[in-house]
Amino acid sequence: MDVKQRALEIIKIFDEIYPDAGCSLTYEDPLQLLIATQLSAQCTDERVNQVTPDLFRKYKNAHDFANADVRELEQDIKPTGFFRNKARNIIGCCRMIVEQFGGKVPDNMEDLLKLPGVGRKTANLVLGDIFGVPGIVVDTHVGRLSRRMGFTRHDDPVKVEFDLMKILPREKWTRFCHQMIYHGRKYCKARKPDCSACPVKSLCDYGKDK
DNA sequence: CTCCCGATAT
DNA sequence: ATATCAGGAG
Structure with a gap:
């Protein structure tokens, strides 16, 4: 065949x-999916979902994450592994979203790939699940x-x-x-x-x- | 190619 | 003990 x-x-x-x-990740808006996906690298979705409810209660938008204390954020996401890289990426990501993309998650591959810690896998997931773009x-x-x-x-x-x-x-x-x-x-x-x-x-x- | 890295299954 | 988990950067 x-x-x-x-x-x-x-x-x-x-x-x-x-x-x-x-998607098995729990999220309520595009930014939450973007961050949950970054946290899911080499980690089960189940574990990510254990961390994100408290996380998203503490940091409510890109501005909150952009101004987060790195060490504090590291502790908040520690169980997901790679926590130093992930914390640094999330903060860098949200600063770029605030400064260059008007506080909104970009809706195209080119801009998504500019974000630190976002590769094709994460970009395609966001494009597909949030913006309805096949990937x-x-x-x-x-x-x-x-x-x-x-x-x-x-x-x-x-x-x-x-x-x-x-x-x-x-x-x-x-x-x-x-x-x-x-x-x-x-x-x-x-x-x-x-x-x-x-x-x-x-x-x-x-x-x-x- | 290596490094990041905690938690769980085998 | 080791492999693996919704990867990405240097």
Whole structure:
């Protein structure tokens, strides 16, 4: 079967088993999603969601974060790991948003990438979930599953992103990535993938020798 | 390529 | 003990 055809079949099954696939981070506005996503680097969403309610009660907007004390912010986000980099990035990010973008999260890739600590993964997530702009969100799950499913043979997230863009219909991009992450957490896990129970095993060669 | 880094699963 | 978690910068 053609790889595009196979992707569509997988999406059909994903739509049935993950009908409500969306972002697992809790947020109430664009800035909160931007910051929660930065905190989610090498950290589970679950842990981020344990930290953000207090965080967003304490810092209510870009101005509050821009004027935060670095050491204090470090302590506020410590459980998410990489806390020194993340605290510095969040403050730098919010200063730029206040000074150059009128206090609002930019709505385009070019400007989002200017923000410290924001790469293509974070930018594509914000574009997709906030502004409705289709984007391939390549995180650790999407990269791993894409390789296992034969959608790419690259490790480089940017190459994975462009391979997926060629295979998937544009309007499916954002939702498909959320579904891949759900699937990665439930079946196609990094350590002990549960191929025998996988709903798309007939469309994937990865666990074929068991 | 390395570094950042705490928490949990295996 | 080690791998891994919705990455990004130098």
